[in-house]
Amino acid sequence: MSTENKRQQGGLAETVRVVMHALIIALVIRTFLFQSFNIPSASMESTLLVGDYLFLSKYSYGYTHYSLPFSPPLFSGRIFGSEPKPGDVVVFRLPSDDSIDFIKRVIGLPGDRIQMIDGLLYINGTAVKRERADDFVDRDEGPRPVRVKRWRETLPNGVSYFTLDRIERSEYDNTQVYVVPPGHFFAMGDNRDNSADSRVPPARGGVGYVPFENLIGQAKMIFFSIGDEAPAWQVWRWPASLRWNRLFMIIR
Incomplete structure (x- = not known):
């Protein structure tokens, strides 16, 4: 074999090694540290918008088999597990179909009693503080912007965030008392009238109570955001559709 052929084969082998190392590093990061997620629906407006990435x-609440690529059932329970805090925005596997990822806000932990009365959230019999905020201007509903009533809600632990009230006296503005069972949490969307969350039983297409084992991770930061229903790969639409003010926004 000539020296030139040996050099070419050596270069190819080095390229393969570099690619394999890069794939292993990416796999480790995705499994144990960070994972990307994009927002497909409006259930978390105005905190998260369709087109947010x-x-x-992945490390906030420990690891389950859902933390692994393709979710092989290699073990049960959580490793290095810790409970989410009320107010955390989390991604989890839908209990009724664990091939689907959902994103909601944690509202209740095991033993908590959750209820909606006239659109006001009650936790353990006490109304959660709610203050009127500036309207949310929805520019994605149609040709003309729509103004939506917005509130600032503050949980007992001090976590504060915005919620939307699109419909007066909607179906889930008044609910039963939900008692969160052990090993589960209660999650709600910030867009209260457009969220099939823990208020809605799985039989009706909702989430129901979410097992801790289904937690994938905590939403931390928006790194990219594009509107006008533009796919992220259509780079030529970025100048007009990119939401510059949302880039690198911390999620609260």
């Missing part, structure tokens, strides 16, 4: 921290 964000990073999840």
